[in-house]
Amino acid sequence: MNDLSNDALIKSHWSCTCNPIPTPVLCILPLLFFIGLTVSIFIFVAVHNAIFLISLLIFFALLLSFLLWNSWNWTKQGPILLFLADFPDSDLNTADNGQLVKITGLASCGSLSLESSYEKVPRCVYTSTLLYEYRGFGSNSTIVNGQCFQWSLAHSERFITDFYITDTKSGIRAMVKAGYNSKVTPLIGETTIVNTRSRNRVLSSYLRTWLGERNLSAESRILRLEEGYIKEGSSVTVMGVLNRNNGVAVIGQPPEPISTGCLWRRLLLPADIDGLVLGFSGSIDSATPCSSHDPGH
Template sequence: MRRDKHFVTLGETNDSAAASPSSSSAIQRRWRDPVPTTLLWVLIPLLLAGLGVSVFVLAVVHNALLFVGIIVLSLLVVAFLVWNLIATRSNRGLYIFLDRAPDSDLRTATDGQIVKITGVASCGDISLVSSYEKVARCVYTSTLLYTCTGWTSMLSYFSDRYIRWELAHLERQAADFYITDAKSGTRVLVKAGNNSKMVPLIEESVLVSTRDNNREISLTLKKWLDERYLSVDSHLLRLEEGHVKEGRGITAMGMLSKKNGTVAIVPPSEPFSTGCFRQYFLLPIEIDALLLKSSDENGFMPGRVGP
């Protein structure tokens, strides 16, 4: 189950706010909701007005056809809007868009064009180390600590999907790195550092969970919490971490820059749209940031170079 973690800034780290890697404040939600708030304020009165007219017709003419039609139409519209809001929060539209977009040919792509490339990641001048597992030589890292309060003895018997986890701490960083394009063999600089706008579509793995009967906190976790002055007494905990390590497959989408003999992918100067996905009933989303996704999840073989 995917959760939207890209617009939350609660408890974010500021260890490297002035350093070259992008910190959590820059790596957050960088797209517009497909359902504008103004549209909701227009549709709700219209639906209520239609419902009122149908009730009046039902009372005067005793014709239930219009009343049933308005009810069905209202339910369909509400379901469509709710579906799009849920899909936006879970990044479903972005995953579909990035997976369906074809890899670009950098040999024919022009400067300023939106491109997508897939290849093997390698570190630039700065490499990152993951916060909890201390995985070195990373180009992207994220660590999230969730807590849950209340009847913890009862909650431990429920599945994670039925528990309301609250984000208590967030650390997320990205640095400039290189991708060896699998299609052309070109080594491309991806400008993800220096507080570049970026949306990471990279899943975190659960490393620690105190939902089991044994809720003792390990010395490693206790040290990690103490270093960040975090107090989580009497809470259920879940710690997740994700990273993209050098040598792993990664997909990047952004604006192509060809200047001074350097081929780079940078955040777009203007928002671009995902377009509609009619088969999934999804409205278009406008994005004004880099998109990054770990390609190893889809079976990408590091080191494979296309023709």
Template sequence: MALTIPTAYFSRCSASKETTTSSSSSPPRLVPRFWPWEKVKMGALSVSPMGFGTWSWGNQFLWGYREKMDGDLQATFNLAVDNGINLFDTADSYGTGKLNGQSEKLLGKFMREKRVRNDIVVATKFASYPWRLTPGQLVKACESSLDRMEIEKIGIGQLHWSTANYAPFQEKALWDGLVAMYDKGLVQAVGVSNYGPKQLLKIHDYLQSRGVPLCSAQVQFSLLSIGDDQLEIKNICDSLGIRLISYSPLGLGILTGKYTSSKLPSGPRALLFSQILPGLEPLLKALSEIAKKRGKTIPQVAINWCICKGTIPIPGMKSVKQAEENLALYILLFLFIISFSFSLFILIIIHNPIFFITVILLSALILAFLLWNVLNWRKQGAILIFLNSFPDSDLRLARDGQLVKITGPASCGIVALESSYEKVQRCVYTSTSVYEYKRFHLKPAMVNHGCFRWSLAYSESFSTDFYVTDTKTSTTVMVKAGNGAKVTPLIRENTLVNTKGKAKVLSPYLRKWLGEKNLSADPCLLRLDERYVKERSYVTVIGILRKSKDVIMIVEPPEVMSIGCLWKRFLLPVDINGLILRVPESSTLLA
């Protein structure tokens, strides 16, 4: 999600039992629940009415983290601090592989560089790993977190989850670990995360008997997640003086207002949203009306609702976009490993091969499903299905901002392109790719090598603004494909050079062209493909319609589109980035 600064809590909360408390000595508060400079009490601590979560920092598998993102994360952190945020939630398990603990490292680094180390309340969670069986091991985990962040004391030390359902013997040791780190002065307060109502009462009573106050309880809480458990936990927190921290206050992005049944996010969220969004139209409409009336955004209204319920929301400080490419495969791989290990255990211990064979067969089906999707992704099959199923638009009736599809002959605008290798002139789109024939260990292959693959060595693509005369309405439309616009081309590539299978000396022209592109001109196995859209070719374009008095334009969509799941063809969602430009293979040039 985009960063939402604390103007989310500038709006006035409604005077209800949940949001205000009135008595004979204290009249109802009719101003905003919190002013930007005000803090709320969390035990002995004072924190901002809204915090931020840092799960994505360091997580490569789910969130696509790369170290080059650190500059943007630092800027986002600085913006949040400058706008009054002083609560940041992290965990010792945030970060994958060699980046384990990276979230805490970055948070410590950002605090030092911003010089606000003493002003920030860090709420970090300690994972209930199976090997953390003693209080001392949890204390050691706390000390490791302190070292990673290079701070002397943690604001709130939290247990990440309860083990009561699968390892009840471990639970009390973890509770004693919280007591020990509090008594040693390593944390200012203690809290829990993902605890149910029963366990929340138990740990509160136990800590109270040890003289340690339970400061906070973190659960999923939003307009979409206010079930019986959440309401019971909220009531328990209110009665015991525990502050409720609400994560996922925007419901994975559903409550941002960016998505509708016809405009779904990319990746695995598309299927979930397609099932949920139709029933949420009244809620989203109400949020939109409130946001418009208050001069706020829909996310600000949704977050403000959590604040007015007396909770502290902690929306993430990074978009979920990077997760979507890898999330589905990551989950499938994890489930396969678990099921395979369990079935192998049954085969060895119980000598029952039926379950093992069943898992193997299911795994084969899953593998075939994934390979089918990879093959269709390479051939852009899903995008072609989307394009063919999308109806041709009537530009006379289409509204400004609508996604439209038109077909007609293309003509160059002010700038015309020339293809790089063939030197074909008067083009509106060109691309050239060079592939090297390599072995699987990525060394250059010889002619007689049997194990090989084509590896992309060089690629370039160019597009420019051009015109299309729509055959349906005879309207001439400018397609804004230049100036860095993103284009998804559905154009057949022409293989111009292919030295595979024969020891061929490269031609002087090819050697010269490779030299101009700073590519090696040594004799090797290579393939050169080129595709282009010439003037007067029939093209199909899908994009966003923009109307003005002087010109009608089609521009790229403002964000990535997703075609959703095509279950009848066993296809997962595919992202479409930018304009769709297609030239049918049977396309001919106008005379």
């Protein structure tokens, strides 16, 4: 079993950053804007020509929109979803050892299966349960370093294990090495199960028990609990490197990160994919953030 809980916490911390935009660029741009604005104002005052000033403002407005667009898509994993949607499906009959492949098929459990933390859904190959807490003015937040007036991740449970996938294109059954010590990029969104609004902060007895089992505070406060999973029999898409061991097809993580390249049709900068990629096939084909509920859920 592979514990990805820390990855969820890191991703939540990065969601407020401007990756994949380099930090030096963000430091240099305000300085360039200030210099350009000073020069353009001087030209406007000296020769009464506002063309340079207007052009500068339009250029930086477009540049700011471009950076904000990339920042927002980074938090939604847009570049990775588009890259996967454009990557052609592979045929395991003709794929070579060491080749990067994208396989779509039905997932089935291996020697170990998982159970979702809150809804207790059995026979899963991937589970993710995230607890968010809202820190407002005068609220009883338990997150010391959480910022005011926004949701912060208070607790995460995200696990994945080795499983099998039956390729719909070739009919071959392959093992997906996503278990212990494997790097995995899950594109599985979570669905909101519990949401204690500001007018109704009373926690249910089941939620209180669930919090108590994890040594979390059961005080009445604004919480949002989300859960997502891949149940056995779900149609999933896996992207990784193919290896054959004694005639058995095994899909594992690439030896080094893969770059999506510039996606100019969506005006997106390159992003690196580190590890095996896993997502629901329908959500990847539409290149939108994945839903945690598949048709069989």
